[in-house]
Amino acid sequence: MTRRTMLLLGLVVLGVPLAAPWIAPFDPELQLDIVALRSLPPSSAHWFGTDSYSRDVFSRVLHGSRVTLSIALAAVSLLLLMGTAYGALTALAPRVISNALRRALDLFLSVPRILVLLALSAFIGPLAVWQLVLLVGFTGWFAVARQVTDALDALLVEDFALAARALGVRSSRLVWRHLLPHLLPLLAVSATFAVASTIALETTLSYLGMGVQPPEASWGAIMRDGASAMTSEWWMTLFPGLATMAVTMACNALGDALRPPRAASQVAS
Amino acid sequence: MLRLLPGLATRLLQGLIVVFTAATLAFICLELAPGDQATALGEQVPLAVRERVRALRGLNDPLPVQYLRWMRDIVRGDFGWSVSQQRPALPVLLEASTNSLMLVAPAFVLSLGLGMLLGAWQAVHAGTWRDRWSGRLTLAVYSVPEFWLAFLLILFGHGQLGLPATGMVNDMHAYYGLLDRLQDRLAHLVLPVITVTLVGIGIFSRYQRSSLQDVLQQPFVRTALAGGLATPRVRWLAWRAALLPVLTVAGLVLPAFVAGVVVIEQVFLWPGLGHTMLMAIAARDADVVTGCVIIGSSITVLGALLTDMLRVLVDPRLATGVSRIEPTER
Numbered sequence: 326m327t328r329r330t331m332l333l334l335g336l337v338v339l340g341v342p343l344a345a346p347w348i349a350p351f352d353p354e355l356q357l358d359i360v361a362l363r364s365l366p367p368s369s370a371h372w373f374g375t376d377s378y379s380r381d382v383f384s385r386v387l388h389g390s391r392v393t394l395s396i397a398l399a400a401v402s403l404l405l406l407m408g409t410a411y412g413a414l415t416a417l418a419p420r421v422i423s424n425a426l427r428r429a430l431d432l433f434l435s436v437p438r439i440l441v442l443l444a445l446s447a448f449i450g451p452l453a454v455w456q457l458v459l460l461v462g463f464t465g466w467f468a469v470a471r472q473v474t475d476a477l478d479a480l481l482v483e484d485f486a487l488a489a490r491a492l493g494v495r496s497s498r499l500v501w502r503h504l505l506p507h508l509l510p511l512l513a514v515s516a517t518f519a520v521a522s523t524i525a526l527e528t529t530l531s532y533l534g535m536g537v538q539p540p541e542a543s544w545g546a547i548m549r550d551g552a553s554a555m556t557s558e559w560w561m562t563l564f565p566g567l568a569t570m571a572v573t574m575a576c577n578a579l580g581d582a583l584r585p586p587r588a589a590s591q592v593a594s
Numbered sequence: 595m596l597r598l599l600p601g602l603a604t605r606l607l608q609g610l611i612v613v614f615t616a617a618t619l620a621f622i623c624l625e626l627a628p629g630d631q632a633t634a635l636g637e638q639v640p641l642a643v644r645e646r647v648r649a650l651r652g653l654n655d656p657l658p659v660q661y662l663r664w665m666r667d668i669v670r671g672d673f674g675w676s677v678s679q680q681r682p683a684l685p686v687l688l689e690a691s692t693n694s695l696m697l698v699a700p701a702f703v704l705s706l707g708l709g710m711l712l713g714a715w716q717a718v719h720a721g722t723w724r725d726r727w728s729g730r731l732t733l734a735v736y737s738v739p740e741f742w743l744a745f746l747l748i749l750f751g752h753g754q755l756g757l758p759a760t761g762m763v764n765d766m767h768a769y770y771g772l773l774d775r776l777q778d779r780l781a782h783l784v785l786p787v788i789t790v791t792l793v794g795i796g797i798f799s800r801y802q803r804s805s806l807q808d809v810l811q812q813p814f815v816r817t818a819l820a821g822g823l824a825t826p827r828v829r830w831l832a833w834r835a836a837l838l839p840v841l842t843v844a845g846l847v848l849p850a851f852v853a854g855v856v857v858i859e860q861v862f863l864w865p866g867l868g869h870t871m872l873m874a875i876a877a878r879d880a881d882v883v884t885g886c887v888i889i890g891s892s893i894t895v896l897g898a899l900l901t902d903m904l905r906v907l908v909d910p911r912l913a914t915g916v917s918r919i920e921p922t923e924r
Contacts, residue, residue: 432612439853440890441616443875444623444883521737528739529857533872548742555745556753563749566742573737 331582334575342390349384354540356380367560374560376550385542386565392543394572396458397523401516403462405469409512412473413500416481427474433467439526446535457536461523469515476511480504510583517580521573528569544569605902609895616891620884621664625657668888674881678874683881686870691889693762694866698855701787705794706844712795713802713840714833720807729803736796740854744789744861751785758782760863786862793854797847798840805839806832837908845901848894 341348351357362379365371373382415426442464446452452460480486481504489503524544530536531545532552539546544565551561648654652663667674673683712732716725735743752759762782763775770778809815809832818828856868863869867886874882 431608432615439856440871440887441619443856443871444620444887449626525737525739529741532739532741533857533860545739548745556749556759559745559749562742562745566738566745569742570734570738574734577733577737 331579334579338394338572338575341387342394345387345391349381349387351381351384353380353385353388353542364554364558373564374558376547376561377554377558378550382547382561382564385547386544386568389542389544389547389565390568390572392454392537392541393524393527393545393569396454396461396527396537396543397520399458400461400465400523400527401519403458404466404519405512405516407462408466408469408515409473409505409508411466411470412477413504415470415474416477417496417500430467430470430474434471438464439529442526442530443533443535446530451538452536454537454541457527457530461526465519465523465526469512469519472511472515473508476508477504480507514580514583517576517583521576521580524569524573524576528565602899602903605899609892609899612895613888613891617665617668617884617888618661620887621661624880624884625660673885673888676874676879676882678877678879678882683885686882687867687885687889690865690867690870690886693864694855694859694868696762697783697786697790697859697864697866698851700783701790701794702851704787705791706798708791709795709798710802710840713799714806714829716799716803717806717810717836718829720803720810725803732796732799735792736800739857740789740793741857741861743792744785744858747785747789748861751788757784759785762864786858786864789858789862790851790855793858794847794851798844801843802836802840806836809833809836838905841901841904841908845897845899845904848897852890852893 357375357379359379362371362375364377364379365375367374371381371383373386376382376385411426411430415423415430417423418426442460445460446457449456486499486503489499494503527536527543528545528548531543532549534549537543537546539550547565548562551558555562652660655663664674671684673687675681676683676686679686712728716728719725748759751757758764758781762779764770764778764782767775767778810829812832812835815828815832818831819825852868855866856871858864859866859868860872867889871883871886871890873879874886
């Protein structure tokens, strides 16, 4: 992928949600005409058709991109922060604590995330968007923490880190000034993959009725609206799904492109 | 197999700790949630009866006492009572697990086999248009939410080909003859199994491709080819050398697999673990939910364990040291 296509992709992915209120032909939550415009297939007036409340699906998908993407971006920032902090702590702590933290991380990594999320969200009840962000963020940082720990382990034996330590640099400054800049490429790659998987996760949770609640439109929530008539009113599932696919594919491709050539062999998703 | 034993013991212990943690987490979630088993009986049950149930089941005891009692019961194999189905939770869980297994086992084998084939084919043709386009295709499958893939298949398989899209059997299943029953079951398996398989192929082919491509660039492959060894034979040897990462992944993606299956079961109304868990959540059926979490995490742990043993069989050098395992996510 060339730099130009990447830029273009980024512009589309970020530009559409920002511009959604101006592009969208209708109000996403407005029930246009419950009698005449109910569950219409795609036409020139309603590109993606209308749903069973006679709302315009195209407008809902456009606005849904804002909800879905902001949830993903917020959750990913949270999990990057937590993962990096935990990784730095693990790599720099005294041996005993460090080992304990590593074992704990092994444990976290092997608990199936979706089961925990489902159990949690079910018993907390319908989630507000900020709760969803917190839940997804708090259960998603384990892989990042592992990668950061591994990278820091490798960096700490490098000459520059030894030199800095020998000069008496405090740990906090060592991480902030000397190590973190080296981690940025790794974090950028992790972030793109995390955005892709978080979007898929949010969509799935909302589809199962445990994410974004109606009448708000996220891509998963729109598909949930269409779930009861999946085959007859296919347009309500097809188009938000295509949007999800486009964005997650773009993120995954971006991650692959950002990955330094050598690391391409160690596929980690 | 003897040399596996010490590693196996620590692995087993780690696995137990994971299951224990997951179970505890589930228990805590349930305790934090408003309402208990007695509340779940509903308003139409008189208050006195609900109080009596609460007293009988010890729901008024302090939390640590309840927790210990619950732990003791689980260890004894008593998974509690399913409020929504009015029978012990264990048979409910067993039925659900069997149903899930019927779906997952063929799909796992198929996706591992086909995924490895596809990945190997891509690695051999690395850099050509075949590799690029099939890579884009698998990336697309890998990127979409599982339920949406199921939707596409239902649209095509059910809408165009008339394959059954929901449940495990027809309404008339009980009245069929033996052959018709078999055919009925198989027909209901087609679409869900294809969905789960596609998800799996997307994962496995990625890893197989990158690991085999790495090995094909190794000097020993060049030497073997230059020495006049037949290309298919060299590729076979390279494939064996590239097997390890793929096997590692096969065990480690089990959480992702379980997660995918939860959602796919929901779309196809397949009465497996995922479907049962979601129904139990909706019905506030606490014991069934914790049971599902315990079984789900046990499967994950078993997968990791099995992978470790397989890895040692493939590469005996690993028997001596504890191997590092790459993280997976999804």
